[in-house]
Amino acid sequence: MTQPEALRSLLESVAAGEVNPVEAFDKLKYLNYEPVGDFARIDHHRRLRTGFPEVIWGPGKTPDQIAQIMIAMRDRGSVVMATRIEPEVYAKLQEKVPDLYYYAMARICAITPPNFPSGGDPGGVGGVISILSAGTADLPVAEEAAVTAELSGFRVHRLWDVGVAGIHRLLNNRHVVESADVLIVVAGMEGALPSVVAGLADCPVIAVPTSIGYGASFGGLAPLLTMLNSCAAGVGVVNIDNGFGAAVLAGQILRAAHKLHLSQSSD
Numbered sequence: 001m002t003q004p005e006a007l008r009s010l011l012e013s014v015a016a017g018e019v020n021p022v023e024a025f026d027k028l029k030y031l032n033y034e035p036v037g038d039f040a041r042i043d044h045h046r047r048l049r050t051g052f053p054e055v056i057w058g059p060g061k062t063p064d065q066i067a068q069i070m071i072a073m074r075d076r077g078s079v080v081m082a083t084r085i086e087p088e089v090y091a092k093l094q095e096k097v098p099d100l101y102y103y104a105m106a107r108i109c110a111i112t113p114p115n116f117p118s119g120g121d122p123g124g125v126g127g128v129i130s131i132l133s134a135g136t137a138d139l140p141v142a143e144e145a146a147v148t149a150e151l152s153g154f155r156v157h158r159l160w161d162v163g164v165a166g167i168h169r170l171l172n173n174r175h176v177v178e179s180a181d182v183l184i185v186v187a188g189m190e191g192a193l194p195s196v197v198a199g200l201a202d203c204p205v206i207a208v209p210t211s212i213g214y215g216a217s218f219g220g221l222a223p224l225l226t227m228l229n230s231c232a233a234g235v236g237v238v239n240i241d242n243g244f245g246a247a248v249l250a251g252q253i254l255r256a257a258h259k260l261h262l263s264q265s266s267d
Contacts, residue, residue: 037068145186170193219240220240
């Protein structure tokens with residue numbers, strides 16, 4: 001059964017009273033995808049299921065493939081976003097998608113709806129995601145997290161270059177840690193910063209190891225292991241250089257807290 005046939009059958013079942021609207025809505029969450037050429041199937045209903053729309057992973061795709069996917073996604077009313085886009089790829093994409101915006105440090109391309117409130121409040125969720133970087137060299141990963149969170153509608157507070165080699169820089173900005181609802185801490189080298197931050201924070205800490213460091217850091221493996229072995233409680237760890245994944249996890253934590261609050265308020 002094709003998608004149009006499946007949708008028609010579902011609507012007919014609702015009209016006949018065989019399926020109630022709540023059940024129909026649940027089925028629709030898993031129904032809709034759109035083929036693009038012979039190389040992609042866009043999951044338009046991912047936002048319904050998870051709260052976040054599908055995001056395009058740039059590496060491994062040609063500029064033409066990325067552009068076709070973006071054009072197919074742009075009319076759905078949500079942000080269209082592609083990660084790990086290098087400047088030369090962006091230049092080619094801009095020829096096909098003129099209203100594309102490029103966040104150079106984060107290596108993210110995005111199309112936002114006209115009324116999109118960047119850094120706003122998605123559905124009244126509330127909360128602040130504070131993002132800390134150990135060093136300036138960690139900024140591409142930290143900015144990937146920050147821009148992803150902002151494009152998802154969350155409020156973000158940035159604090160860069162506060163690594164443990166000069167711990168006073170962090171301690172002089174403890175208010176950032178104390179005011180956060182979720183913390184994302186990005187660090188390379190030995191990756192000690194998340195453990196230090198978690199010892200000061202009363203909220204979840206998401207640690208992001210980066211591939212920054214000398215040879216014995218093994219491309220981020222050393223900070224990854226440090227973060228996994230953190231002596232501070234409340235630290236979760238994502239994969240090496242995965243700023244995007246950290247931002248999505250932070251957003252889900254805030255959404256879950258919001259849902260719990262609504263549930264308690266209605267009791």
